[in-house]
Amino acid sequence: MNLAGIDEDRLKRAFLEEAEDLTQKLSDSLMALEENQSDAGLINEIFRLTHSLKSESALMGFQTLAGVSHKMEDVFGRVRGGELALDRTVMDRIFAGSDLIAAMIQGIAKGGNDADFSPGPVLEGLQEYAEPAGKAAPAKARTGPAEAGASAPAQAAEAGAPAETAAGTADASGTPAAAEARAPREAAFEPGDFERQQMREARDRGETLYRITVEIDDDAAMKFPRAYLVFNNLELLVNLLHVDPPMDGAMADDGVYGKITAWFTSAGTREKIRECTDVDQIKAVDLAPLEYADLLDRAALAPAGSGDGRPKSGQTAFAPEPAPSTERRAVLEKPTIRVDTRKLDDLWRMVADLILQKAAVGRIYDKVAHAEEPHALQEELGAVVDAFEKIVGGLQATMMETRMIPIAVIFSKFPRLVRDLSRKLGKSVDLVTEGEDTEIDRSIVELLADPLTHIIRNSLDHGIEFAEERVSHGKPAKGRIRIAASQQGGQIVIELADDGKGFDEQGIRRKAAAMGIERAATMDREEALKLVFLPGFSTKEAVTDLSGRGVGMDVVATRIREDLKGEVQLSTRAGEGTQITLLLPLTLTIVRSLLVRADNHIFAVPAVAVETTQKVLASELRGDSAAPFLPMEDGERPVFFLNSLLERPARRAEEYDTVMIRHGNNRGCLVVDELLQEMELVIKPIDDLLNFRRLFSGISLREDGSIVFILDTSFIRRRENNGRQDPDR
């Protein structure tokens, strides 16, 4: 659809962003509603959300989506009006609607269309509750483009608004029959005693009698209020005698308001009168003066019955909006702004350049410091460098902040996931989440959702036992899954724990043996458990449709390690439960590092891996030259010569510059040619071809254009257990 030349892509993106937000809120609110069905604030909120979804999708032309949203809105309109109680079945149907809406939006986000989905079953399921029982469908009203307007006028008619026909007889019209019987008829005015009196008095005052006919554009939606605009203007200016059709309350058939006729008296000019009809979407106006005699001499046919039986106009099923419930469980409401992520990327690039420039200025400063008579210049430059420092620091910090979002965006999907899966499996599970407001960088968010979901599914599928089994082991019937996120020392720590039956160690060993892994039976417990991270591993033979294609912790581990540059730790106790801990870097894009030199190249060791730097004497080293190690207070550390890792000749000396590094639970000692300075580096991804022996996690460009390779310190694990090849590398 094209709206005044707005870029279609942008429009679609804005629509999707809003729609996804609304759908998430809808799902959350529905979950909350299940717990507390009488919360009027929630009900109103849900009504408003479905209403908004409907408006948005209709505007974008997604008719199917709009249709389902509308049906949901209808259902909640009734809930709001107290006409519909929420039982199990209704809630299920509503959830089905909410899911379909979410699925359609996902489909659209992926480049598809809402029309790809068949809403039939869902709509039928909701239809039952969208209308009062036993009622026939409302009369087909000619209200213009959408039929959506039919419900409200129909309800108004039901409220009992008798319509005055031109013949002056009170008539309970508005029934389907009357609506259909309406042929374009001549508006007429048969004045009763009251009107006659009015006319006589007006004539005495010297006012002119007029009849005005106003026709509204055929394609105008909601003609009644449009006609009312004119009517309202007239009322304020002239003395109205009669209006046909009457404007007391909207009638079932909005189409009748396509043409309104009014009789009135006025002393004003015709220009002024015509101004009353200066309303949009009016297609024709006919203003004609009349002779009082024509109307006064006619015999009165109608009883003067305009006083009684006033219709209960303005009455619809629209319930007054109660004050929002204050005890509502707070969805994280943080004052936020929407930022186009492409803008963020641009800004990010600018910041990166600024960092480079800052370094350049620093170098010039150094040069100047060594030149003759540099003092004056140096001071000036010094001030600039300081300013730069401040600006860049501030920019960086602010950028980091805008990039950070609370992990709640991922966690928010879990309650629903757990609810649905546990129901499907027939297990009873409680989910506890902590640290939802821990902030993580946007770059991580997308990558993190899948592995976390996977781990939870595993817990539900393999970990948590059925209620009877649990009880027979003295456990509470309800299982418990706990997810906690926190920031600890430059890392994001996410713990997922369940109180299920733990990993089946024997099962793992058996599977490993079947896979041909040596020592599967004899290796120690910790090692055995880590085997689950091996690609292609799965502890259950049967593939349940929940955990998918039989993939398990191995896929999760790869994702966490490779894409997120993080670590996975597993601890499990048979019969008691399992805890999986993820250690992730704060951001994937900037890394504070220690620069070192080896083989005439510059490398960066991420600060998070650096424990300390130390000079080590060659005489302190033990072990053979292929696998040297260094005895230290806390145990032996394997020693790695960076040159050797690069397969370059290692420099032998009496004394070495080393960096004490750690990676997860592993410790190591890295020997380099020279220790340089600490720096913050903007990471760029490294091509696999360049990634020699997969030693690097990325590269960074220095201000002079040279490349710094950023070390991936997981190479430490390679030499675990006396040089034996670690199975998961």
Next chain:
Amino acid sequence: MGAKILIADDLSFMRMIQKEILTEKGYTIVGEAADGLEAVEKYSALQPDLVVLDITMPHMNGLDAMRKIFQMDPKARVIMCSALGQQNLIVDAIKSGVKDFIVKPFKPERILSAIEKALK
């Protein structure tokens, strides 16, 4: 042209569309509001020539906001934005002094002609 307009709708998507349509025509969007309370505050602070109010908004709906605005400024130019089926609400609004209304989903011409007329 160049008239100052305040837009109020809880959907940022809607606001974006309205802003685009109106700005292209030369109107100045002096502010946006996401709920009725904000609409009233901004009307008072920004003194726009015209305000477009959506009926369904959180915290304070468009109708209450409209009434408050008329209390502050009896000569306010207000256009209500509504969905189909809110006939009687619009009529109420008209009785209070609203100049015109547009029905969602609307075509760009509609909001433009409504505003043009209302500003005369």
